Amino acid sequence: xxxxxxxxxxxxxxxxxxxxxxxxxxxxxxxxxxxxxxxxxxxxxxxxxxxxxxxxxxxxxxxxxxxxxxxxxx
Amino acid sequence: xxxxxxxxxxxxxxxxxxxxxxxxxxxxxxxxxxxxxxxxxxxxxxxxxxxxxxxxxxxxxxxxxxxxxxxxxxxxxxxxxxxxxxxxxxxxxxxxxxxxxxxxxxxxxxxxxxxxxxxxxxxxxxxxxxxxxxxxxxxxxxxxxxxxxxx
Numbered sequence: 502x503x504x505x506x507x508x509x510x511x512x513x514x515x516x517x518x519x520x521x522x523x524x525x526x527x528x529x530x531x532x533x534x535x536x537x538x539x540x541x542x543x544x545x546x547x548x549x550x551x552x553x554x555x556x557x558x559x560x561x562x563x564x565x566x567x568x569x570x571x572x573x574x575x
Numbered sequence: 576x577x578x579x580x581x582x583x584x585x586x587x588x589x590x591x592x593x594x595x596x597x598x599x600x601x602x603x604x605x606x607x608x609x610x611x612x613x614x615x616x617x618x619x620x621x622x623x624x625x626x627x628x629x630x631x632x633x634x635x636x637x638x639x640x641x642x643x644x645x646x647x648x649x650x651x652x653x654x655x656x657x658x659x660x661x662x663x664x665x666x667x668x669x670x671x672x673x674x675x676x677x678x679x680x681x682x683x684x685x686x687x688x689x690x691x692x693x694x695x696x697x698x699x700x701x702x703x704x705x706x707x708x709x710x711x712x713x714x715x716x717x718x719x720x721x722x723x724x725x726x
Contacts, residue, residue, distance in 0.1 A: 516681075517678065518674045518677050518678045518681070519672065519674040519675045519677070519678035521675075521678070560667065560669075563665065563667060564583060564585065564636075564665055564667060565585070565624040565625050565626055565628060565634070565665065566625065567625055568625045568626050569626065
């Protein structure tokens, strides 16, 4: 059995309380190539931060800061 | 209950670049007329939209932060204005969370600390400049003084 290295929440490590939707460069890291939100099991985020992140991404999408869908691989 | 709101809207400036100012002043006036107090105004400026909205590729982003009583229902009146105004491409109004305020304070503290470090690193250079300047000024100063006396 291969044992994967356990990922830790990046926001907890940085000590962030709030994830800002204006910071689109940071949000893009948690999107797939298509622009979908990366699940918790791959990003390693904790529950609270993943929920905040989802809200931030949805707000940024609405304001056209990040795309709803993108086919161009980054 | 007194609340802190934040409203962001995108103005279409493809036809008239001054449109952003007229729309922002209108929104500002609306907030103040209905009893809100504007705390902060932030013009992000012209930005490229990541996807076209109403066939427009660029928009002017404006952010206004204001406090108001929740009974005044300012977000609803703003919503009505945004919907009628066809120059507004997108809008969003939300209640600012406590966590966001704490995070902002934290970030401000980080920036201050970074500035202090950079200033400390720069200070010897500034001192050396100051040392040079008086030396060059010294011979000129007495002449100036003499001139002023003569005059």
